[in-house]
Amino acid sequence: MNMKMKLFSYNLADTFIHRLSGLTKLICFLFLTFAVMYSYDIRVILVVMVFSILLMRIAKIQFSQVRLMVIYVLIFILTNAVISFFFSPEFGTTIYGTSHEFARVFGISLTYEQLFYQVTKMFKYASVIPLGMIFLLTTNPSEFASSLNSIKVNYKVAIAVALTLRYFPDIQRDYKDIYLAQQARGLELSRKAKFIDRFKNSLLIVIPLIFSTLDRVEVISNAMDLRGFSKGKTRTWYTTRKFSRQDALALIVSGLIFIATVSVSIFINKSRFYNPFI
Numbered sequence: 001m002n003m004k005m006k007l008f009s010y011n012l013a014d015t016f017i018h019r020l021s022g023l024t025k026l027i028c029f030l031f032l033t034f035a036v037m038y039s040y041d042i043r044v045i046l047v048v049m050v051f052s053i054l055l056m057r058i059a060k061i062q063f064s065q066v067r068l069m070v071i072y073v074l075i076f077i078l079t080n081a082v083i084s085f086f087f088s089p090e091f092g093t094t095i096y097g098t099s100h101e102f103a104r105v106f107g108i109s110l111t112y113e114q115l116f117y118q119v120t121k122m123f124k125y126a127s128v129i130p131l132g133m134i135f136l137l138t139t140n141p142s143e144f145a146s147s148l149n150s151i152k153v154n155y156k157v158a159i160a161v162a163l164t165l166r167y168f169p170d171i172q173r174d175y176k177d178i179y180l181a182q183q184a185r186g187l188e189l190s191r192k193a194k195f196i197d198r199f200k201n202s203l204l205i206v207i208p209l210i211f212s213t214l215d216r217v218e219v220i221s222n223a224m225d226l227r228g229f230s231k232g233k234t235r236t237w238y239t240t241r242k243f244s245r246q247d248a249l250a251l252i253v254s255g256l257i258f259i260a261t262v263s264v265s266i267f268i269n270k271s272r273f274y275n276p277f278i
Contacts (some may be wrong), residue, residue, distance in 0.1 A: 010165075010194045011137045016246060017059040022144030023151060024247040028254035029135045035261035036127050041274035042120045044261050045127050051257070052130035059138050066133045075131050077122050085118060092117035098277045113277060120274075141165035146237035155235050163220070178205050 017025070036048050061097075063070075086089075092114030093099040103110040145162035149155045183189055187201050224230075262265050 006072055010140050011059075011061065012064065012269070013060050013138075015059050015138075017055060017134065017138045018183055019241075019244075019246055020138075020250055021147045021241045021243060021247055023147035024243075024250055025135050025139055026144070026147075028250050029131050031251075031258040032131050032255040033128055035258040036273065037259045038122060039261045039265050040117075040124070040272050041261075041264055041269060042116075042123060043274065044264055045123050047122065048094065048257065048261075049123065049127035049130070052127060052134065056130050059134055061133065061137050065137060066129075071131065073126065077125050080125070081118050081122055084121070085114070089114060095273055096275050096277050100277065116237040116276070136168075139165070140239060142237070142239040143241055148242070149235075149237065156230055159229075170216065171209070171213065172218075175205065175209055178208050178212070 016091075021029075032048060032052065036045055036140055039045065089108050090099075090111070096113045097115060098113060100112040101109050102112060102115075141162040144156075144165065145158035148158040148161065179189060180267070184199070184204060187204065189198055189201050191198075269275070
């Protein structure tokens with residue numbers, strides 16, 4: 001399976017991050033995500049972004065694995081920035097309490113305050129993506145399910161979460177198979193066709209993809225019923241990982257980053273927003 005086919009699937013490697021338990025990675029992900037979401041201080045956001053990119057390098061995650069997600073995220077960020085500007089072009093001036101105009105377009109005043117707010121918001125969204133990719137690509141679904149069950153999460157819920165994580169690469173593989181099958185039948189989906197034609201033809205992949213998904217759900221459900229799933233109150237796990245010093249270190253570091261972020265907003269900025277215009 002080539003690298004493109006490994007998008008969203010567990011990337012087997014022997015790194016510090018891979019050796020952490022799934023529960024530890026989930027808590028660290030929540031700590032760092034909450035830190036970014038809480039603060040509108042671009043300095044803090046950039047520090048977390050650099051830290052998350054460094055973690056991606058440590059986890060040996062290749063850009064080809066996350067390229068598609070990066071494209072989608074960039075489209076979302078740019079679309080969000082344009083829409084939020086047109087609906088509230090002076091929101092930045094309201095937040096920072098000042099107005100420094102540098103241009104006027106179609107009667108709309110463009111201010112440095114609004115520009116700074118928009119840039120901060122874009123980095124805010126962008127900094128969360130590496131964290132999510134690290135969690136998805138370095139967490140074994142089965143081990144993650146056992147970690148959830150170890151903190152008294154019902155094993156049925158834990159299994160459902162594990163199946164969901166395993167489902168992403170399965171859907172991608174089915175999409176790729178249907179894509180190639182449709183091309184073999186003469187359906188033009190390559191770059192030779194016009195964009196509108198490719199978009200219309202791509203919609204023809206959705207119906208067989210839905211049916212293949214429903215078939216897969218039925219097969220998995222029947223297999224689980226035949227093996228007596230949910231008959232007992234507890235179960236054992238083939239893949240489990242004990243809490244180690246590495247887990248403790250990761251939790252401490254992510255917790256300190258979260259505390260530092262909140263402290264900067266409360267004690268230094270006196271607000272969630274960093275104001276460079278005062």
